[in-house]
Amino acid sequence: xxxxxVKIKELLASEQTGHEVTVMGWIRTFRNNQFIALxxxxxxxxxxxxxxxxxxxxxxxxxxTTGASIKxxxxxxxxxxxxxxxxxxxxxxxVLGDSDAEKYPLQPKKHSLEFxxxxxxxxxxxxxxxxxxRLRNSLAFAVHKxxxxxxxxxxxxxxxxxxxxxxxxxxxxxxxxxxxxxxxNEDGSVNYTEDFFGKSTNLTVSGQLxxxxxxxxxxxxxxxxxxxxxxxxxxxxxxxxxxxxxxxxAFNDIEDNMNLAEEFIQYLIRYAMEHNxxxxxxxxxxLADEEKSKPVAERSEFGLIEKLKFVVDNQFERITYTxxxxxxLDSPAYKKKKFKYDVAWGIDMQxxxxxxxxxxxxxKPVIVTGYPAAIKAxxxxxxxxxxxxxxxxxAMDILAPGIGEIVGGSQRExxxxxxxxxxxxMHIPLEEMSWYLDTRRFGSVPHAGFGLGFERMVLFVTGMxxxxxxxxxxxxxxxxxx
RNA sequence: UCCCGAAUAGCUCAGUUGGUUAGAGCAUCUGACUGUUAAUCAGAGGGUCUCUGGUUCAAGUCCAGAUUCGGGAGCCA
Numbered sequence: 001x002x003x004x005x006v007k008i009k010e011l012l013a014s015e016q017t018g019h020e021v022t023v024m025g026w027i028r029t030f031r032n033n034q035f036i037a038l039x040x041x042x043x044x045x046x047x048x049x050x051x052x053x054x055x056x057x058x059x060x061x062x063x064x065t066t067g068a069s070i071k072x073x074x075x076x077x078x079x080x081x082x083x084x085x086x087x088x089x090x091x092x093x094x095v096l097g098d099s100d101a102e103k104y105p106l107q108p109k110k111h112s113l114e115f116x117x118x119x120x121x122x123x124x125x126x127x128x129x130x131x132x133x134r135l136r137n138s139l140a141f142a143v144h145k146x147x148x149x150x151x152x153x154x155x156x157x158x159x160x161x162x163x164x165x166x167x168x169x170x171x172x173x174x175x176x177x178x179x180x181x182x183x184x185n186e187d188g189s190v191n192y193t194e195d196f197f198g199k200s201t202n203l204t205v206s207g208q209l210x211x212x213x214x215x216x217x218x219x220x221x222x223x224x225x226x227x228x229x230x231x232x233x234x235x236x237x238x239x240x241x242x243x244x245x246x247x248x249x250a251f252n253d254i255e256d257n258m259n260l261a262e263e264f265i266q267y268l269i270r271y272a273m274e275h276n277x278x279x280x281x282x283x284x285x286x287l288a289d290e291e292k293s294k295p296v297a298e299r300s301e302f303g304l305i306e307k308l309k310f311v312v313d314n315q316f317e318r319i320t321y322t323x324x325x326x327x328x329l330d331s332p333a334y335k336k337k338k339f340k341y342d343v344a345w346g347i348d349m350q351x352x353x354x355x356x357x358x359x360x361x362x363x364k365p366v367i368v369t370g371y372p373a374a375i376k377a378x379x380x381x382x383x384x385x386x387x388x389x390x391x392x393x394x395a396m397d398i399l400a401p402g403i404g405e406i407v408g409g410s411q412r413e414x415x416x417x418x419x420x421x422x423x424x425x426m427h428i429p430l431e432e433m434s435w436y437l438d439t440r441r442f443g444s445v446p447h448a449g450f451g452l453g454f455e456r457m458v459l460f461v462t463g464m465x466x467x468x469x470x471x472x473x474x475x476x477x478x479x480x481x482x
Numbered sequence: 483u484c485c486c487g488a489a490u491a492g493c494u495c496a497g498u499u500g501g502u503u504a505g506a507g508c509a510u511c512u513g514a515c516u517g518u519u520a521a522u523c524a525g526a527g528g529g530u531c532u533c534u535g536g537u538u539c540a541a542g543u544c545c546a547g548a549u550u551c552g553g554g555a556g557c558c559a
């Protein structure tokens with residue numbers, strides 16, 4: 001058997017000495033012709049492998065370069081040096097894979113995130129990205145754990161879909177037709193009946209509508225999968241391909257929905273703090289270092305771990321849209337005309353408004369409910385007893401400091417007549433959505449759900465500031481490497 | 483898509499009112515040293531100044547366009 005190695009994380013944690021081990025990993029640095037800092041991705045902490053003088057010939061020593069992979073058998077001993085408690089004194093050392101130091105892009109020095117983005121295939125070998133992607137892994141696992149513990153059914157909604165009625169965003173077309181010469185109808189339009197699926201299809205922009213079908217049978221489901229938006233968005237918080245978590249719960253109203261979303265977010269953060277404290281500490285220090293280079297006024301009040309603790313220990317602020325607008329109108333920022341966009345009941349709040357509420361006014365995550373119907377999707381439940389001309393829906397957005405909208409959700413319109421009326425008003429073809437309307441025709445129940453952008457959650461937990469740095473291989477406009 | 487900014491060595495960056503042979507730190511290589519922590523010390527190599535066009539006796543430097551990247555906005559998760 002080849003793999004009898006011990007993982008570096010376990011070896012460093014046990015602090016046991018006197019026994020022989022096999023370790024394998026990649027060389028981070030080789031100092032003094034004697035000390036190898038070895039990393040295997042299990043932790044940011046390197047294992048110091050000591051190569052005593054005379055153990056290796058000149059030629060082998062030359063092959064111990066940054067990035068090279070090695071297998072070492074040796075004794076775990078107490079370290080004489082200061083940086084670590086234990087180290088491995090090598091008895092045999094085998095180079096598994098060479099790494100030409102002149103060509104290997106990662107140098108034993110600090111690199112910019114922009115540079116590493118171009119070397120996305122190698123950036124996992126750095127401390128920052130090691131921590132980020134170990135955290136991403138933990139958070140993904142915690143997502144499943146949370147819903148599993150609550151008895152939700154994990155439902156895989158389709159990635160290729162013919163449903164285009166949701167209007168959540170521009171879609172990527174899926175076709176096998178030759179794009180330079182597609183079959184055409186008599187009127188010149190493309191004849192999709194000859195396409196692979198016999199109709200026009202796209203990559204999904206949301207699994208919600210299919211998720212509702214599941215909730216109408218299992219009571220509570222969630223999806224966790226890739227989502228695609230062909231928007232030409234060039235920001236630090238948008239991706240063309242991202243992962244979204246969408247729970248959908250029958251017999252739940254907007255209140256239950258908010259409670260679940262808040263509990264969910266806090267659960268994920270708590271899980272990360274319990275299982276990845278080392279990585280959080282590394283990112284906390286990294287962020288603190290970054291902050292030092294900023295002007296004092298732009299520095300954040302909290303460190304990363306401080307921020308996470310605060311979010312876990314405190315309830316999210318809950319306000320209605322109408323209250324939010326009033327807070328903005330009463331704000332010094334509004335009175336001093338600091339906002340670029342005007343504030344009035346009915347507006348779709350701009351990010352400057354959301355940031356004011358979250359970062360200046362409440363200084364904590366905020367859940368906003370009861371948005372005007374006119375600016376929200378067709379499936380959101382119309383609130384009863386609204387003031388004349390101020391029809392609202394049972395929608396809720398969770399706004400997080402530094403990220404903005406991290407969750408968007410609503411109680412769904414379960415009343416067939418009201419839903420059909422709304423769809424007609426918004427020119428959504430009822431015939432094509434017949435399968436969706438069946439949930440309201442046969443045993444309709446009050447239900448609710450939300451969508452959480454996984455990468456935005458990872459951004460929040462890691463303290464990274466660009467969404468391209470929290471997904472292994474980012475897909476953004478004009479960029480599809482690897 | 484819009485606004486702003488940037489592009490010079492492997493990386494991070496200097497580069498004066500346009501003027502001879504474009505610099506530094508780190509990395510790399512060579513040598514020294516050998517209980518080092520991004521080791522240290524000495525030396526060496528390394529450049530189509532993003533691309534295209536223009537102005538000029540002369541362009542890394544000025545102008546126009548393109549490309550890519552970064553920050554912000556919109557759209558949203």
